[in-house]
Amino acid sequence: MTEPTVLEASNLVVRYPGHPPVTAVDDVSLDIRAGETVALVGESGSGKSSVARAVAGIEKSAAGSVRFDGEPVRALGVRRRPLALTGIQMVFQDPATSLNPRRRIGDQIADGVRTARARGAEGSRPEEWLERVGMDPAWTARFPHQFSGGQKQRIAIARALAARPRLLVADEPISALDASTQTSVAGLMRDLIAEVGAGMLFISHDLAVVHRIADRTVVMYGGRVMEQGATDQVWDAPRHPYTRSLLAAIPVPDGAGRIPAAPTAEDRAEWADTPPIG
Numbered sequence: 001m002t003e004p005t006v007l008e009a010s011n012l013v014v015r016y017p018g019h020p021p022v023t024a025v026d027d028v029s030l031d032i033r034a035g036e037t038v039a040l041v042g043e044s045g046s047g048k049s050s051v052a053r054a055v056a057g058i059e060k061s062a063a064g065s066v067r068f069d070g071e072p073v074r075a076l077g078v079r080r081r082p083l084a085l086t087g088i089q090m091v092f093q094d095p096a097t098s099l100n101p102r103r104r105i106g107d108q109i110a111d112g113v114r115t116a117r118a119r120g121a122e123g124s125r126p127e128e129w130l131e132r133v134g135m136d137p138a139w140t141a142r143f144p145h146q147f148s149g150g151q152k153q154r155i156a157i158a159r160a161l162a163a164r165p166r167l168l169v170a171d172e173p174i175s176a177l178d179a180s181t182q183t184s185v186a187g188l189m190r191d192l193i194a195e196v197g198a199g200m201l202f203i204s205h206d207l208a209v210v211h212r213i214a215d216r217t218v219v220m221y222g223g224r225v226m227e228q229g230a231t232d233q234v235w236d237a238p239r240h241p242y243t244r245s246l247l248a249a250i251p252v253p254d255g256a257g258r259i260p261a262a263p264t265a266e267d268r269a270e271w272a273d274t275p276p277i278g
């Protein structure tokens, strides 16, 4: 069965003022269906966070359009009302900055539940959400500082999903976690968004994790999409030279790690000149 499309971004352009101005996102299009995890990968500065902010409506795009549940995202009035009420939730790299240090975690998750109800969606209790993210439901009265980084990120995920979003935009949600918890938190996010029927845009530098959890992968370089497709297809048969170079940098499982040669100016010219794939 084909799930409905939650997010449809078409020909997005994001520019930052300056001398000269920076075109951080140049003609990017991507779709996300309900229950689907779409990964956005590419080197630092390739425009991933700018795409994330533009699709969430918190960054103005210079051109292009974003449709969310079939409606133009501008019409959602993100600037006039809280983002959460639109059905979009975001999770960032550092859970310490998204959680309020002075409030009990149960109360913060309850904010998410209230948002769900305000949108007419079903709201489960904070205790149930703690359990769903693999934590003890008896911990609702605790404060953020009583938890590890990985636990804080689980709490932030619980709060985001308690709001029953249609779209979860996660910008490097596992980058600040230690290696042993990265995979489990990413897998948990993938499972839970599918359970609540949300789509997820998942940004990560950890390509091994992306390979495991993403249904589809979008590869960016220099503000443009170089290749996009089903994750297995992109991994097993990368067609764009930039994708091949990016994937060559993944350490091999024996831990030895392949050390890729630094890209040359010729490599970069070839990447920029090869038409996008997918």
Ligand SMILES: Nc1ncnc2c1ncn2[C@@H]1O[C@H](COP(=O)(O)OP(=O)(O)OP(=O)(O)O)[C@@H](O)[C@H]1O
Residues within 6 Å of the ligand: 016, 017, 018, 022, 023, 024, 042, 043, 044, 045, 046, 047, 048, 049, 050, 051
């Ligand atoms: N607020 C801003 N003002 C000016 N330039 C910006 C701003 N935010 C990002 N940029 C520029 O836009 C480009 C894309 O940045 P962006 O943060 O979207 O990249 P990214 O792929 O998320 O990188 P990273 O992997 O390091 O997080 C970069 O050249 C960056 O310097």
Ligand SMILES: [Mg+2]
Residues within 6 Å of the ligand: 048, 049, 050, 171
């Ligand atoms: Mg970024």
